Amino acid sequence: MRFRDGTLRQKTLFAVLVGVYLFGLVLNAADKMDRQGNKAARQEIAMIKVAAPQMLNFVVDWAIQAHGAAGMSGDFGLGHIAASARTMRIVDGPDEVHRNQIGKMEFAKY
Numbered sequence: 001m002r003f004r005d006g007t008l009r010q011k012t013l014f015a016v017l018v019g020v021y022l023f024g025l026v027l028n029a030a031d032k033m034d035r036q037g038n039k040a041a042r043q044e045i046a047m048i049k050v051a052a053p054q055m056l057n058f059v060v061d062w063a064i065q066a067h068g069a070a071g072m073s074g075d076f077g078l079g080h081i082a083a084s085a086r087t088m089r090i091v092d093g094p095d096e097v098h099r100n101q102i103g104k105m106e107f108a109k110y
Contacts, residue, residue: 011062018055025051043105046098053089060085 029044038045060082064071072079089095 008066011066015055015059015062018051018058022048022051022055043102046101046105049092050095050098050102053085053092054095056085056088057082 025044025048029041029048032041032044060078063076064078064082067076067078070076
């Protein structure tokens with residue numbers, strides 16, 4: 001694994017950018033919940049429920065690929081994290097449900 005590799009740098013940058021975006025989204029949702037109540041922050045919460053598990057899956061998959069065959073071995077624990085990340089996407093409801101909810105709320109504005 002060499003950090004001089006352009007693909008590795010690009011994927012790391014993407015992960016950092018999306019992580020910062022998610023952090024801002026969570027802070028915005030928490031602020032809205034504090035100021036206006038949970039119902040007012042429904043759209044932000046739904047966005048987090050879609051974006052956070054997808055980001056986790058992306059980062060874990062990328063880490064597994066970066067480590068090659070060792071990524072799925074017990075040496076790094078990435079296989080276990082990948083299984084847990086997939087479970088996280090299922091437990092909180094299907095992404096399609098959250099996406100439909102976001103779409104309805106977005107179109108209701110117009």
